[in-house]
Amino acid sequence: MPVQGRTGLTTMRRMPIIDVQNLSRTYHVYRKREGLLASFRGLFHREYRAVHAVRDVSFRIEEGEMVAFLGPNGAGKTTTLKLLSGLIEPTSGSAVVMGHIPWKRENAYRRRFSLVTGQKEQLWWDLPAQESFRLHKEIYRIDDSDYRRRLDELTGLMEVQDLISQPVRELSLGERMRMELIAALLHRPDVLFLDEPTIGLDVVSQRRVQQFLRTYQAEQRITVILTSHYMKDIEALCDRAVVINRGRVIHDGPVSEIGDRFGRHKIVELHFADGLVPRDVEQFGLVLENRAPMVRLQIPRQDVSEALSRMLARYAVDDVSVSERPLEDVIAELFAAETPEVPHE
């Protein structure tokens, strides 16, 4: 069955739009010892050590996918995005995005993707955002009518129509972020790299950005890689997650499988028939919440079946449910167990 992609490629089998094979990037970082004397020694002799920011990373992303990159600080997420957007060159390995090698920085490639980081640096600080947008129009060679239509559409979706004529420096952080996203999407990129797009935003702005990304991606079917520390972003937007730690991919699959695979505990919620929570219930697991007649217990994954059968035999239970722990907790537990060697991004 032929598949017509947004990039215009018609293929019998879907080709990955992003194909990364054994990508590695090592930095050589100056290692300064403590103290004034060491500073003087450093003038004549410097010690460097290799930091493997990305190690042998491989993955493929299909056109129209929205994939989350998860990992603690220094895991290699941002470095991977920098490699894919051509900001840096790899030490070894290969990456092909839409048929281009990113670090060659061909204009034909640069017109087809956008990278949005929390740094927010695409806009001219002292001028209204509309001036930056107009410059983008020329840089990315957008037709007048397309530009007008997309600007109206994006400012409408982002609810910033009234703000584009206000100097960027006078906008709030959330408003600036929304303007950055508009600038990044004006040329209708086929691939969008989002590095912590909601960092530092309040809950309302976070939700607005999330909502925008979901609507925009669903309508345009663009391919998105998203890194975020907010698991709510990930759960709201992505079906697939690539979990990176210490520069290596440790999981690549559905977001929903992360709990199954890495969650060492499950949550069991019981509603007792007599309206009271038995005192000895804590022998089955850690009590997270005790609000009679309901109790929530955290039980090691491998003990859940046995604990459940014992509790059901022992108590009169009206209702029972078993769920995964929140993704945030699973990820936090996972990364706490595997702290990175050297935080570096």
Place this chain on the structure above:
Amino acid sequence: MNDSSAAATADSFRDTMIRHLRLRWLILRTAVEERLVYRGDFAFATLVRFLPIVTQIFLWGAIFSGDSTRTLQSYRYADMVAYFLLVMVARAFSSMPGLASGIAESIRSGSVRKYLLQPVDMLDYLLWHRVAHKLVYYAVAVGPFTLVFWLCRSWLPGWPSADVMAAFIVSLLFGFAIGFLIESLIGLIAFWFLEVSSLIFIYMMLNFFLSGHMIPLEWIDGWIPWVHVLPLKYLAYFPAAVLLGKIPPDDLPRELAIQAVWIVILLAACRLAFHRGVRRYGAFGG
């Protein structure tokens, strides 16, 4: 190639050229708008830049002790005043305040990534940005410039011939290019050293002595004969010397050609530095 494909190629070439021009025009326009935001600071900085010339006029008046016939190394007092006024004009083209440090800062902070991510050429972008700064500066400075020249008119030589005037204008424009490229090159060294403020300081000092900003180069070329080989002389001395008739008319084409060669050399060096620098770049900072 048949007629229709030749016409299509010509059309495509024309469209590309129009797009290029429109982009540069928009960079220029946006940079002018940006420059006009802080109008108070800008107007003050522009006016303050005229103070040194007043100091120079008094300083050289004291050195010549008011004797208008006295000659120092072929310069009379009137020649000195004229020289420094013209050096001021030359430097209005060739000086690039904040360019090298701005590039270095953008490399250090990571904001240089804008030029790597977007389909733009960093040097080209910065060039038009700088042209905008200069145009706004001239627009504001033209009044004070005219006033200073009018007040000093008795010390100035008469109007030059059309050839000399043309050479003067070309030397100013080439001086702008040389100044831009030298400072860009120093800024790009930040890809290796990150911090280049000492380098900028050394450059400023050498520039002050070897460009003719402090004294005419005839005064130092006895003990620094190679001063005429450097590109620095085109930043201040050369345009002034052209208009004062210090360069024989027959030498003008050769001198301008050397200036053009320096532009090509510096441009190649900047391109190489950018190319190599970007390969070293770690894109730190988030």
